Amino acid sequence: MKAFAVGAQGEQPAHLEIDTPEPDPGEVRVRVTAASVNGFDLAVAAGWMAGFFEHRYPVVLGREFAGVVDAVGEGVSGIDVGDRVLGVVSKPFLREGAFAEYTTAYADGGLIGAPEILTDSEAASLAHTGSTALAILASIPEPEGKKVLVVGATGGVGTLFVQLASAAGAEVIATGRTVDGRELLSELGAAHSVDYATLEASVREIAPDGVDVAVHLKGDPGEFASLVKDGGLLISSVLYSPDMFPDADRLTPVPIAGYPSAEALERLTGLAGSGELRVIVDREHSFDEIGQAFGEYGHETIGNIVIRIG
């Protein structure tokens, strides 16, 4: 099958022809229709994940996907060949990935039936980003009435988190560089949307005494930690260890690791299926354009960048 993969340690990812994976017990194989680009994929491509995960080469890139079940492993129940699903490749080692014609994932906690109202590209933009957004929300005790600053809110994680936090009653101050981005954040429920080029002044105007929580999805948290009140939370999906956080003597550092538990996937598909949670896709690329999509990730994108595969 065709795949976008790292062939051997130290190599750059490339379009390769590799063996089609077989589902292990507890797994299903999916014919991938769409997969979205995440920071994790760029980190694997750059070799930064070598110290965190065992790499079994060839390592196929891509985590978050939508597709159709094509084979079912031993011991799997409730999912059948032909089901339209969405999910995340979340194994303890790196080998299978979503930027390929076929991938495998855990049946319990790795994937779930895709809501009919989502397009393939939308379905491919929910499981990894959404479970991360849910983990961030879960780390805020009693969010109702709290002032929550979200820096990097226009991306895949941010556009989902802004909706979840606003629905939970938080007063969300969300950043976006472009006018379109800020308008969308307001539509998604943010009480305030501000340009991060003037972050300090804009936030001080809205919250003169500071915010209760800052969520770091992009940028340098050293530049906005001072906007959080003493005793507040600094939550980050980027920093993975408390000792990497600024102002740790004054603020509680909360590193986030999103995990697509069965419960998280059920909640996300329930909300998206009923139209309560909008999944934002910025643009689509063909399988041959993955390199270009990687170059575009993180710069003035609104929502996810999706690779069309099937």
Ligand SMILES: NC(=O)c1ccc[n+]([C@@H]2O[C@H](COP(=O)([O-])OP(=O)(O)OC[C@H]3O[C@@H](n4cnc5c(N)ncnc54)[C@H](OP(=O)(O)O)[C@@H]3O)[C@@H](O)[C@H]2O)c1
């Ligand atoms: N820990 C985990 O489990 C986990 C899971 C998923 C993602 N992540 C990480 O979480 C972060 C967010 O992911 P994502 O996929 O939502 O990212 P993304 O799609 O790249 O979105 C981030 C957005 O931030 C904006 N931005 C760029 N530079 C900025 C700056 N200096 N200050 C403020 N905003 C800036 C960009 O839009 P504008 O410039 O147009 O505003 C961009 O669209 C990434 O670092 C990703 O690797 C971690």
